[in-house]
Amino acid sequence: DAGITQSPRHKVTETGTPVTLRCHQTENHRYMYWYRQDPGHGLRLIHYSYGVKDTDKGEVSDGYSVSRSKTEDFLLTLESATSSQTSVYFCAAMDSTGHYEQYFGPGTRLTVT
């Protein structure tokens, strides 16, 4: 399972509040990703990281920011949560030994009321 954990696993928050989701991995993977999964849309890439302090935007990055100060941790922040950000958020890490296979964490279910 690539040793990926996510916290919190469930969160309910109010519109306009900041929210930070954490992804932690124990396998020293260089590449990490944040996706969201919504009915009718499938999994979509929010942001990704290719090293400490190196991040870039994905397909649906508006309203989200990320930070990676240590190899093992990748944080996703919703600066001011909106109801459209209610979703299941998955973190993934990628094996960079040549196979480029991504492994997913257990997910965080976020509800914005």
Add this chain to the structure above:
Amino acid sequence: QKEVEQNSGPLSVPEGAIASLNCTYSDRGSQSFFWYRQYSGKSPELIMSIYSNGDKEDGRFTAQLNKASQYVSLLIRDSQPSDSATYLCAVRRGGGADGLTFGKGTHLIIQP
């Protein structure tokens, strides 16, 4: 706009039969192809990866890739009720940090 298309299903297959799942993609530059299995309420689990044209077998699973037709498929032999899940097709353009582009998934039901 990169797109990955899958039939949403549900695809119903009797136990012991072969389940065939299909996926097409629009980006001709795609180089890596993956099948994930996702049980309801759980995270995606990687079951197969394929990088070159042809077939790749792993146990009861066979992935097939045809880059000329931009087509990827997954065959599950001797289907079991535990194979009932949503199967996600994902593609990746190249090396480095590229993320995956996912299809919306095919819901597979194995009937005992």
